[in-house]
Amino acid sequence: MEALNSSGARRVPWNKGRLTGQKPPLKLREIWAIRTRLQMSCKVRERAMFNLAIDSKLRACDLTRLQVQDVCMGGHVLSRASVMQKKTQRPVQFEITELTRQSVGAWISARGLKPVDFLFPSRISASPHVSTRQYARIVHRWVASIGLDDAAYGTHTMRRTKASLIYRRTKNLRAVQLLLGHTKLDYLPRGTMSGVH
Template identity: 55%
Template sequence: MGYSRFDPATHGRAPWNIGKTVGTKRPLTQKQIWAIRFFLDREGRLRDRALFDLAIDSKLRGCDLVKIKIGDLVAGPEIRTRAIVVQQKTGRPVQFEPTSDVRASLLAWLERRGGTINDHAFPSRVDQAHHMSTRQYARLVDEWVSAIGLRRQEYGTHSLRRTKASMIYKATGNLRAVQILLGHTKIENTVRYLGVDIEDPLVLAERTEI
């Protein structure tokens, strides 16, 4: 049930979504990814570059991303070529493979950050013993997209989660693979998440000649 126009308590109260863009957040394009990377490198924001790169590559939800520990990312002195994280929402593990550029930015940040394998990779600015909050992560994403001229109302933390998944789907049309990479329990969730409609499989069919 929503607010009723007959309820006096709601008179004069602004709708929660006034001035906000409601719905699926847009994924980033390759050009936008590199624009954000250039901005972060120019500003010398080593932590933010590592966080951004990991968000794109891992395709994790914000609540899982901020809780990653150093031990999840490193094996000895090196960044893992394959990492596994148990999702908070589903309790199921999901794997991802950081690319060489992402491993380099993570290594640069962790060398500066220091700490042990039991410490969070991205600590809270308030209490170093705790991880960065999802609210702080969301604020950073707003700042990054605004810095390259995008409207923050159209982008968010899920934009980073959707970016690589959307690229993989467009390149392969393989929904099952994307479902596994995102850690979705049902393929219907992946269809909704990517915004796939009937035209997409039809386009793939038209491109296939027999």
């Protein structure tokens, strides 16, 4: 049953014409296409952000709040890091691959960031770090840059990408659950790994 507004006309649903539901993960070739474009365009911050988003599998709210000291110690980017998740208030560990360590190290050095600084400071003076909304716009730009429909992808795409690649290789749902920081199997929404098989 459709709601009517005061003039008697049908109200248009907020999601009419928009793709809703789960966002698909990126495929390996799409990851490399985005990495190549970011490398060629010399976008040091975005390259570090993209690589860390893939490796960490963090939600947007956790990725944007990372501090330098979360991933770097003594001037060296760690190969493994642990952060407290905002949503679950539970720690989650993640591996930082060599490629990501290089790009994050280059960003920290280029910006001259200190351990207590946010890893991705906002360019807007009122905000200490990139907002989740800003991050979402950046993700849409990455996706559109390689010719994909950016409406079909979002920040959760970045969270699901590495987990989906690992699931494809291992078929181990419990391992993926742990990588994403989930505590119970029933916490995974039905169809979470759809499109992964």
